[in-house]
Amino acid sequence: MADGSANVGFLGVTRSLSGRLWRQRAADADVTRRHQLSHGLSELLARALASRGISAEAGADFLSPTLKALFPDPSSFADMDRAAEILVDALEAKRRVVVFADYDVDGASSAALIVRWFRAMGLELSIYVPDRIVEGYGPSPAAFRHLKADGAELVITVDCGAAAHDALACAAEIDLPVVVIDHHLMRPGEIPAVAALVNPNRPDCSSGQGHLAAAGVSFVLLAALNREARKRGLFNGAEPDIRAWLDLAAMGAVCDVTQLTGFNRALTAQGLKVMSAWANPGLKALMDVAKGQGPASVFHVGFLLGPRINAGGRIGRSDLGARLLSTDDPEEAAALAAELDGLNASRKEVEAAVQEAAVRHIERESNQADAPCLVVAEDGWHPGVIGIVAGRLRERYRKPVIVIGIDRAADVGKGSGRSQPGVNLGRAVQAAYEEGLLLAGGGHAMAAGLSVRPDTIPELRAFLCERMGAEAKLAAAEDGLEIDALVTTRGADRALWTDFQRLAPFGPGNPEPTFAAADVRVERPMALRGGHVRCTLTDGSGGRLKAVAWRVEDTETGRRLMQEGGAIHVAGKLKPDDWQGRQGVELEIEDVADPRRA
Known part of the structure; x- marks a missing residue:
C-alpha cells in the first residue's frame, strides 16, 4: 500500500478554517x-x-525533460500531414493567408508561431481576432464572409474552429478553404468538412497529446511544415529553427492551464529557458512594463505576462496580444506593451468592482452562501471579467459559481462559471440548455459559459442547485488540501526551495509542492492594501519564517492570522524572497487550521 494513503486528517486536520480536510499525498x-x-x-x-x-x-x-526524448511524430496527429501540404502549397503559390485566432494568450501565441514561420519563409500573413463583446468566441459566418470579401484565399483558425459548424459550413459555401488548428474537446461524429482539422482531441486522433494547448499543437505543426518544405527542397539556406519560438509554446501551455506532463512538460521547460533570453521583442517589452526580472518562470508567464496579454481581449482591442507576440519591431512592441499594461490596470479595477458587488449579493441574499451552486447576476457587469470573478469566488466559497452580467437593452445575460473538483458544471449547464432555461450554454467539468434571459435567472439558479446538489455535497466532503511534506520554520529555507525546484515547471498534473508547519505562532501580523495579511511564523525549532496570505482580510483565515495568541497549523507554498539580495524564502499561506478546532 502507498505510504501516506491512509493518512487522512494530516496533523489531525479534518476541517481547516476554510473547511478543508488536510491529507498527505500518497506515494509508493x-x-x-x-x-x-x-x-x-x-x-x-x-x-x-x-x-x-x-x-x-x-x-x-521528468527531472530533465527534453524535446528529443519526448517530441511526438507529427504524423500521429490526424490531418497534420494534410495541413502541412496545404499550407506549404499556399506558401509556394504566395496565396493570401489569414490566421484567425482566439483572443486569449493561447490564441495569440498560436497565431504568432504560425506568422513567424511563414515570415521566415518570406510570406507575411494577416491576423484576425474577433471582438469578445461584439462577435463572441470563435469563427462566425459573418467573419468568414468579411475575410473572403477582403481577399483571403485561405484561413487558418488557431485555438478555435473545431466546433464552429455554422461558420465552417458557410466557408464551404463561399469557397473559402479553412485549416483548423485546435485543442478543444469534440464530440464523436462532429468532424466538419474542412480542408484539414488538426486537433489531438478529435475522436479519431491517435497522437495521445490531448493535453496540449493550441500553441503546443501549433508548434508540432511547425515541425510538420519544416519537414514538408524540406521534402520539396524549399530551403535555400538554413531552415527555420523552430526552437527559437519555444517561448510562445510555453506561453500557451501555462496560460491555458494545461497538464504539464510528458511532451507538454518538455515544451514548457525548454520554452521557459528560451524565454529567459528575452529575444521576443513583445515579451521583452511586456516584461519591462511589468517590472519583472530574472529568468522566466511559470510565475512570470501566469501572473505578469499572461494577464496583460489577455487584457486586450477582455476590455480592449482583441488583436493586441497577437500583434505584440508576432512583431519584430521593438518600438511597436513597446507601444503595444504599454497599451496592454494600461488595459490590465483598468481590468483589475473593473474586476475588483464586480467581485465586491458579487460578494455583497451572496452574503446578503438569504441562504445563498449555503447553496450547492452560487449564481449571482447584476446589470452592467463587464463580460470580459466575469470569468475571473467566478474563479475568485470559487476559491473563496469552495463551490461552483456562475457570474452573469446583464445587458438590459439586449434583454440578455452573459454568464461564466467555474467549478469545484468533483462537480461537473459543464454537464449541468448543458442540461439547463436542453431544459430550455438558456439561450446558449456549454463547457466542460470545471468551466462553462452561457447566455440567459434575465427573468429566467431565478429558475436557472434553482435548477442548477438541484442538479448539482448531490455532487456538490460529496465534493464538499472530499474537499481536501494535499500536503507534500511537514517542515519546521528553520527547515523551510532556501536550500529546500532550491531542491524542490527540480520538479518545476509546476501546473496541472504536477502541482507546486505544498508544505505544512505545525504549532506555529504568528508574530507581527500586518494587514496590507488589497486584503492581504503579512506576518512572521515561529515554532520550537527556533526558526523565523516570513509569510503572506493573499485576499484573506475578510475571511476566518485572515482574522485568525491577525491574532497573535495561540499556536496554529499552516500550509502553503514556499517562494523565493530576494529582496535586497537576501536569498531567502517566504511561505504563501494557502490554509490555516486551529488545533483546538481542527
Whole structure:
C-alpha cells in the first residue's frame, strides 16, 4: 500500500478554517526509494516525485525533460500531414493567408508561431481576432464572409474552429478553404468538412497529446511544415529553427492551464529557458512594463505576462496580444506593451468592482452562501471579467459559481462559471440548455459559459442547485488540501526551495509542492492594501519564517492570522524572497487550521 494513503486528517486536520480536510499525498514507498537511489534525491523530494505518479523508469525524463526524448511524430496527429501540404502549397503559390485566432494568450501565441514561420519563409500573413463583446468566441459566418470579401484565399483558425459548424459550413459555401488548428474537446461524429482539422482531441486522433494547448499543437505543426518544405527542397539556406519560438509554446501551455506532463512538460521547460533570453521583442517589452526580472518562470508567464496579454481581449482591442507576440519591431512592441499594461490596470479595477458587488449579493441574499451552486447576476457587469470573478469566488466559497452580467437593452445575460473538483458544471449547464432555461450554454467539468434571459435567472439558479446538489455535497466532503511534506520554520529555507525546484515547471498534473508547519505562532501580523495579511511564523525549532496570505482580510483565515495568541497549523507554498539580495524564502499561506478546532 502507498505510504501516506491512509493518512487522512494530516496533523489531525479534518476541517481547516476554510473547511478543508488536510491529507498527505500518497506515494509508493518502493518507488520513492528507487527515485532516491537512481537520482540522488532527498527522501522528501523523492517522495514528492513518486506522489505525482512518476514511475522509477520515468524519473529521468521528468527531472530533465527534453524535446528529443519526448517530441511526438507529427504524423500521429490526424490531418497534420494534410495541413502541412496545404499550407506549404499556399506558401509556394504566395496565396493570401489569414490566421484567425482566439483572443486569449493561447490564441495569440498560436497565431504568432504560425506568422513567424511563414515570415521566415518570406510570406507575411494577416491576423484576425474577433471582438469578445461584439462577435463572441470563435469563427462566425459573418467573419468568414468579411475575410473572403477582403481577399483571403485561405484561413487558418488557431485555438478555435473545431466546433464552429455554422461558420465552417458557410466557408464551404463561399469557397473559402479553412485549416483548423485546435485543442478543444469534440464530440464523436462532429468532424466538419474542412480542408484539414488538426486537433489531438478529435475522436479519431491517435497522437495521445490531448493535453496540449493550441500553441503546443501549433508548434508540432511547425515541425510538420519544416519537414514538408524540406521534402520539396524549399530551403535555400538554413531552415527555420523552430526552437527559437519555444517561448510562445510555453506561453500557451501555462496560460491555458494545461497538464504539464510528458511532451507538454518538455515544451514548457525548454520554452521557459528560451524565454529567459528575452529575444521576443513583445515579451521583452511586456516584461519591462511589468517590472519583472530574472529568468522566466511559470510565475512570470501566469501572473505578469499572461494577464496583460489577455487584457486586450477582455476590455480592449482583441488583436493586441497577437500583434505584440508576432512583431519584430521593438518600438511597436513597446507601444503595444504599454497599451496592454494600461488595459490590465483598468481590468483589475473593473474586476475588483464586480467581485465586491458579487460578494455583497451572496452574503446578503438569504441562504445563498449555503447553496450547492452560487449564481449571482447584476446589470452592467463587464463580460470580459466575469470569468475571473467566478474563479475568485470559487476559491473563496469552495463551490461552483456562475457570474452573469446583464445587458438590459439586449434583454440578455452573459454568464461564466467555474467549478469545484468533483462537480461537473459543464454537464449541468448543458442540461439547463436542453431544459430550455438558456439561450446558449456549454463547457466542460470545471468551466462553462452561457447566455440567459434575465427573468429566467431565478429558475436557472434553482435548477442548477438541484442538479448539482448531490455532487456538490460529496465534493464538499472530499474537499481536501494535499500536503507534500511537514517542515519546521528553520527547515523551510532556501536550500529546500532550491531542491524542490527540480520538479518545476509546476501546473496541472504536477502541482507546486505544498508544505505544512505545525504549532506555529504568528508574530507581527500586518494587514496590507488589497486584503492581504503579512506576518512572521515561529515554532520550537527556533526558526523565523516570513509569510503572506493573499485576499484573506475578510475571511476566518485572515482574522485568525491577525491574532497573535495561540499556536496554529499552516500550509502553503514556499517562494523565493530576494529582496535586497537576501536569498531567502517566504511561505504563501494557502490554509490555516486551529488545533483546538481542527
